[in-house]
Amino acid sequence: MSEQDALDPVTVVGLGAMGKALAAALLKAGHRTTVWNRSAAKADTLVADGAVRADSITEAVTASPVVIVCLLDYEVTRDVLATAADALSGRLVVNLSNGTPNQARETAVWAAGHGAEYLDGGIMAVPPMIGRPEALVLYSGSQPAFDHHQDMLGRLGDSRYLGTDAGLASLYDLALLSAMYGQAAGARHALALIATERADLPEFTSSLLIPWLTAMTIGLPALAEQNDAVREAEDPVSPESMQAVAIANIAEASTGQGVDGELLSHLLVPLRDLIGHRGTGHDLPGLIDLARKAAL
Numbered sequence: 001m002s003e004q005d006a007l008d009p010v011t012v013v014g015l016g017a018m019g020k021a022l023a024a025a026l027l028k029a030g031h032r033t034t035v036w037n038r039s040a041a042k043a044d045t046l047v048a049d050g051a052v053r054a055d056s057i058t059e060a061v062t063a064s065p066v067v068i069v070c071l072l073d074y075e076v077t078r079d080v081l082a083t084a085a086d087a088l089s090g091r092l093v094v095n096l097s098n099g100t101p102n103q104a105r106e107t108a109v110w111a112a113g114h115g116a117e118y119l120d121g122g123i124m125a126v127p128p129m130i131g132r133p134e135a136l137v138l139y140s141g142s143q144p145a146f147d148h149h150q151d152m153l154g155r156l157g158d159s160r161y162l163g164t165d166a167g168l169a170s171l172y173d174l175a176l177l178s179a180m181y182g183q184a185a186g187a188r189h190a191l192a193l194i195a196t197e198r199a200d201l202p203e204f205t206s207s208l209l210i211p212w213l214t215a216m217t218i219g220l221p222a223l224a225e226q227n228d229a230v231r232e233a234e235d236p237v238s239p240e241s242m243q244a245v246a247i248a249n250i251a252e253a254s255t256g257q258g259v260d261g262e263l264l265s266h267l268l269v270p271l272r273d274l275i276g277h278r279g280t281g282h283d284l285p286g287l288i289d290l291a292r293k294a295a296l
């Protein structure tokens with residue numbers, strides 16, 4: 001790819017915390033960067049740094065062959081783009097707004113109906129990480145578009161292309177976010193428990209919580225490979241019946257320490273109910289299915 005292709009003009013639609021970071025990274029890399037936001041004042045700093053302010057969404061779209069959209073959600077994305085739909089033909093829309101796989105697929109069809117190529121994306125990073133290699137950005141949709149604009153997309157972070165199904169990036173994004181929110185809920189519950197007796201939460205976090213969570217990722221490959229062979233293992237390292245007791249104790253101790261179980265209710269309540277099946281001669285039937293549902 002020539003240097004000229006790599007430095008194609010680009011438009012960024014949506015200048016919230018993330019959109020601003022995306023535009024700043026592209027601007028810094030040398031792209032002619034046109035920006036648009038509903039609240040125009042959010043463009044001021046970028047414009048002072050050299051970005052071009054578009055006064056309308058149509059002006060923003062027509063300014064560049066690549067239009068990167070980073071808005072609150074797909075409803076807003078479609079509402080905003082609809083007002084410039086006639087200008088989309090021949091351009092690439094890269095939608096980095098959060099949404100569901102079906103919303104991504106529908107938007108891909110909608111964009112194609114207006115003659116635009118479409119890439120959907122999921123940003124696995126927070127704004128200060130944008131432009132650095134640790135900012136992972138997942139893409140799906142048009143492979144020729146991804147290949148052609150790889151250099152530009154690479155300026156936002158580490159780009160990973162998942163496939164032609166536009167819904168894949170969303171699916172992976174939401175899967176990874178669900179793992180993150182699950183871990184965050186567990187960590188908050190842990191901190192709430194410790195806070196009932198000790199105040200030094202930073203020390204607990206750095207010396208015990210982080211090393212513990214890191215060490216326990218060792219169980220993830222087995223979870224991913226969970227199948228009937230694992231289910232029937234005769235000598236499991238961590239039998240479900242043992243785990244069920246620990247989970248019951250977490251619930252009981254939380255109540256005893258005056259900690260609300262709400263954050264972990266999605267995990268503790270169904271498991272507590274399954275514990276009621278003990279003594280049926282089975283090893284907590286349904287527990288693995290529950291984990292499977294959670295993993296899927």
Ligand code: FVH
Pocket residue numbers: 014015016017018019020037038039042070071072073076080096097098099123124125126127
């Ligand atoms: N910030 C983050 O940590 C995460 C990291 C992972 C990816 N997300 C997703 O990125 C999308 C945008 O997130 P954001 O952080 O930029 O969000 P906000 O700062 O809240 O900005 C929201 C933008 O959406 C515009 N907007 C909202 N409603 C409307 C509307 N009805 N019409 C037009 N624009 C609208 C808003 O405009 P304004 O309020 O400034 O006028 C902002 O441009 C998001 O999908 C995350 O999940 C970020």
